[in-house]
Amino acid sequence: MSSGQSTDVIENPGRPSGVPCRFWRGFGRVGGLAQGLVVPAALLIAWGFSANLGWLPEQILPPPSEVFGALRETMNDGTLLSSTLTSLRRVAEGFLAGAVLGLAFGFVTGASRLAESLVAPLFLTLSQVPTLGWIPILILFVGIDESLKVLIIGWAAFIPVALNTTQGVRDVPRAFLELGRVLSLSRWSTLRSIILPSAVPSIFTGLREGLANSWQTLVVVELIASFEGLGYLMAYGRQLFQLELVLAAMIVVGLIGLSINLLLSLIESHLQRWNPGRQS
Amino acid sequence: MSILVRALDNVGVKNSLLRIEDVSKAFVLSGRAVQALSHIDLDVERGEFVSIVGASGCGKSTLLRLILGLDTEYDGAIRLDGRRIERPGLDRSIVFQEHRLLPWLTVEANVGAALRQIKLNGAEKRARVSEQLQLVGLEAFAKAYPAQLSGGMAQRVAIARALVTNPKFLLLDEPLGALDALTRLRLQDELLRIVRDRAATAILVTHDVDEAVYLGDRIVIMNPHPGRIATVLPVPKAMSRDRSDPEFIRLRDEVLARLGVDRAALRDRTTEVLAGHARR
Amino acid sequence: MTSSVMGASGASTRAPVRSRFTPASLTPRLRPVIVPILGLALWEIAARTGLADPRFLPTLEAIAVRGVKEFSENGVTSDLAASLARDLLGFVAGASIGVALGLALGFSRLLERLLSPLLLAHRQIALFAWVPLISMWFGGGEAGKVVFIALAAFQPALTNTWQGVAGIPKIYRELSRVLTFSGWDFAVVIALPGALPGIFTGLHAALIYAWTATVGAELLLDIAPGIGGRMNEGQHLFHIDLLFLCVFLLGLLGVAFNLFAGALERRLMSWRHS
Numbered sequence: 001m002s003s004g005q006s007t008d009v010i011e012n013p014g015r016p017s018g019v020p021c022r023f024w025r026g027f028g029r030v031g032g033l034a035q036g037l038v039v040p041a042a043l044l045i046a047w048g049f050s051a052n053l054g055w056l057p058e059q060i061l062p063p064p065s066e067v068f069g070a071l072r073e074t075m076n077d078g079t080l081l082s083s084t085l086t087s088l089r090r091v092a093e094g095f096l097a098g099a100v101l102g103l104a105f106g107f108v109t110g111a112s113r114l115a116e117s118l119v120a121p122l123f124l125t126l127s128q129v130p131t132l133g134w135i136p137i138l139i140l141f142v143g144i145d146e147s148l149k150v151l152i153i154g155w156a157a158f159i160p161v162a163l164n165t166t167q168g169v170r171d172v173p174r175a176f177l178e179l180g181r182v183l184s185l186s187r188w189s190t191l192r193s194i195i196l197p198s199a200v201p202s203i204f205t206g207l208r209e210g211l212a213n214s215w216q217t218l219v220v221v222e223l224i225a226s227f228e229g230l231g232y233l234m235a236y237g238r239q240l241f242q243l244e245l246v247l248a249a250m251i252v253v254g255l256i257g258l259s260i261n262l263l264l265s266l267i268e269s270h271l272q273r274w275n276p277g278r279q280s
Numbered sequence: 281m282s283i284l285v286r287a288l289d290n291v292g293v294k295n296s297l298l299r300i301e302d303v304s305k306a307f308v309l310s311g312r313a314v315q316a317l318s319h320i321d322l323d324v325e326r327g328e329f330v331s332i333v334g335a336s337g338c339g340k341s342t343l344l345r346l347i348l349g350l351d352t353e354y355d356g357a358i359r360l361d362g363r364r365i366e367r368p369g370l371d372r373s374i375v376f377q378e379h380r381l382l383p384w385l386t387v388e389a390n391v392g393a394a395l396r397q398i399k400l401n402g403a404e405k406r407a408r409v410s411e412q413l414q415l416v417g418l419e420a421f422a423k424a425y426p427a428q429l430s431g432g433m434a435q436r437v438a439i440a441r442a443l444v445t446n447p448k449f450l451l452l453d454e455p456l457g458a459l460d461a462l463t464r465l466r467l468q469d470e471l472l473r474i475v476r477d478r479a480a481t482a483i484l485v486t487h488d489v490d491e492a493v494y495l496g497d498r499i500v501i502m503n504p505h506p507g508r509i510a511t512v513l514p515v516p517k518a519m520s521r522d523r524s525d526p527e528f529i530r531l532r533d534e535v536l537a538r539l540g541v542d543r544a545a546l547r548d549r550t551t552e553v554l555a556g557h558a559r560r
Numbered sequence: 561m562t563s564s565v566m567g568a569s570g571a572s573t574r575a576p577v578r579s580r581f582t583p584a585s586l587t588p589r590l591r592p593v594i595v596p597i598l599g600l601a602l603w604e605i606a607a608r609t610g611l612a613d614p615r616f617l618p619t620l621e622a623i624a625v626r627g628v629k630e631f632s633e634n635g636v637t638s639d640l641a642a643s644l645a646r647d648l649l650g651f652v653a654g655a656s657i658g659v660a661l662g663l664a665l666g667f668s669r670l671l672e673r674l675l676s677p678l679l680l681a682h683r684q685i686a687l688f689a690w691v692p693l694i695s696m697w698f699g700g701g702e703a704g705k706v707v708f709i710a711l712a713a714f715q716p717a718l719t720n721t722w723q724g725v726a727g728i729p730k731i732y733r734e735l736s737r738v739l740t741f742s743g744w745d746f747a748v749v750i751a752l753p754g755a756l757p758g759i760f761t762g763l764h765a766a767l768i769y770a771w772t773a774t775v776g777a778e779l780l781l782d783i784a785p786g787i788g789g790r791m792n793e794g795q796h797l798f799h800i801d802l803l804f805l806c807v808f809l810l811g812l813l814g815v816a817f818n819l820f821a822g823a824l825e826r827r828l829m830s831w832r833h834s
């Protein structure tokens with residue numbers, strides 16, 4: 001898109017006349033960091049004040065101290081740890097199942113036009129139904145034990161993994177496949193040295209989306225039909241009007257989400273280190 | 281049109297339109313200071329066509345950006361008609377190497393975009409746009425979108441856009457570099473015709489020596505590390521713009537030699553090697 | 561399919577006309593439906609012969625009958641209408657705020673630096689984790705659901721719009737400086753059209769997220785009419801035919817949404833596909 005012009009080594013900000021950022025320029029890099037912290041800091045301070053001065057009832061916004069208190073309590077009595085572990089375990093199981101099946105499905109439909117034309121339409125139609133929509137039916141079929149979680153989380157992971165793997169395998173550039181033929185590579189070698197590396201970016205995109213979906217689905221399932229896990233903690237806190245518990249659990253959920261994203265980014269940039277265009 | 285008449289009036293007046301006075305520019309690239317331009321002095325007369333040739337890294341494109349006003353951090357001064365250049369202005373137009381046509385606007389809208397900041401009514405603007413498109417021979421494609429044009433055609437639209445504002449100065453940054461050889465030759469003729477037709481003052485930056493000699497009234501040869509002017513060669517007025525003309529060839533070879541490409545020596549060396557092989 | 565060959569005398573001789581309905585040409589067209597039809601056939605057989613427990617796998621006929629009943633008597637249409645209304649309201653609210661903010665962040669580096677940490681943190685929290693909080697702040701009724709749906713639409717609209725503006729190639733930004741565009745010129749001629757693909761991607765994603773949020777919110781905050789409420793009812797009363805019907809309807813709506821969004825995108829961005 002933006003051609004790296006040989007002249008454009010310097011980053012000349014092409015900003016149209018408009019926003020005067022000159023006030024901050026004097027602070028340099030520290031200024032940039034400070035700008036980033038201003039809003040969150042202000043919000044935190046406002047939160048603390050509002051609770052202390054009683055602007056908002058505790059039902060709406062408990063003071064930060066209570067939220068930290070809830071965090072500490074649940075950490076001490078082990079509920080936080082066990083809930084987190086339960087949630088993580090479910091995601092891992094479901095994601096693994098869904099991803100493995102999705103990869104297999106994706107490879108087959110990507111490589112074989114016949115297979116694709118047979119199963120893809122059905123699969124695509126089924127994936128139009130929002131994943132949550134399957135929950136009530138699944139509850140009737142398998143109850144609300146662990147298999148429900150694994151199945152629904154697995155399905156949530158399966159869809160993007162399968163779609164992206166199919167595309168990754170199918171979109172191997174012709175030129176590379178011809179190269180394989182020219183070099184008289186065996187089918188196995190072709191798969192290993194040409195198709196797989198070429199498909200990896202798409203496959204990874206699918207895995208990334210699959211994991212994100214799995215996590216999102218886990219939260220819903222635990223809110224609807226579970227007696228353990230972080231989602232359950234939030235539902236429990238909600239029922240007892242203990243907002244500090246809800247907020248505490250939300251913070252943990254956010255942290256886990258952040259960790260997942262960071263981990264995936266790291267893996268992705270490692271896998272893509274040969275590709276300067278794609279490093280985010 | 282009146283502007284053209286006035287320009288013709290001024291041809292008799294011997295004052296430089298553009299003065300580049302002792303311009304130097306350095307910037308930091310991966311921690312090291314790079315001297316992009318070092319003590320550049322150049323005067324350009326009204327109605328003159330100056331070609332700048334040099335290898336990559338000699339700073340010729342950087343110089344254009346300074347003249348354009350996109351970059352104002354340098355030592356020395358650049359004056360247009362006596363006044364320092366502080367920012368881009370419609371008195372200076374540029375044709376880039378990529379056409380940079382906005383893909384969502386038609387050809388005539390693209391050319392018309394340059395007139396946004398000019399106070400003319402709609403009819404006058406349309407007339408001007410039409411005139412420019414006729415000049416570059418693309419009147420029939422006024423309502424086409426850039427995606428429907430070939431590279432050469434798109435670049436011609438870019439030229440029309442650069443000229444529609446009746447600039448005092450036309451800057452050309454390797455305008456034909458992205459085109460295939462045949463289109464390039466055709467467009468060189470077009471450029472020559474257009475520039476002569478309007479008695480425009482222009483600076484062309486190119487790495488194609490033939491192009492520089494073909495189009496220029498003067499040839500500025502730049503060397504890299506640091507970017508500086510090595511020599512300025514005048515193109516004899518009597519010389520015909522014929523690439524087979526011995527005078528043309530002599531001048532071209534001289535430019536090449538100054539750039540470090542000694543073709544005569546290369547020919548002799550090749551003859552020697554072949555003779556050596558024959559002897560064995 | 562005909563092919564004609566010009567004979568030496570100039571007269572054309574035609575190859576035999578191939579009928580369009582040979583078995584060979586039929587199979588590729590049939591392939592997409594073979595599996596689903598087989599599947600449905602097996603289903604029907606299994607249900608009718610009692611191979612499958614009818615409480616878990618009702619016959620297709622039973623589902624159809626239930627469908628007719630729901631549409632004519634039990635008012636599933638009003639449920640669907642209620643869900644769609646909520647969805648629309650939430651979507652419009654959330655997506656418009658998202659697009660507006662995305663544009664603002666794209667244009668103003670200052671705003672971007674001030675708000676991006678907050679928005680980044682917000683993105684890390686799984687969408688449905690907001691439900692308990694929102695239901696405590698806004699109640700579990702209409703307001704709560706619409707706020708949640710708006711939140712769901714807000715996120716992708718914001719991110720994609722922001723990227724759309726930020727991703728406008730540098731060469732166009734430079735062009736705007738060279739042509740001495742004012743901020744307004746830049747916005748109208750370059751930024752908005754350039755960001756439009758990103759905005760559309762955002763709206764498309766927002767539509768999908770909003771619908772998922774609608775269904776989810778209705779499953780979780782089970783008050784008032786809605787398709788989610790219907791499904792809860794079906795689940796509690798063990799009316800599996802109702803559940804299958806609802807899943808089918810959800811699928812139809814999903815397809816409709818995607819087709820609609822795709823068609824709209826194609827119409828409004830014809831300049832891309834020259």
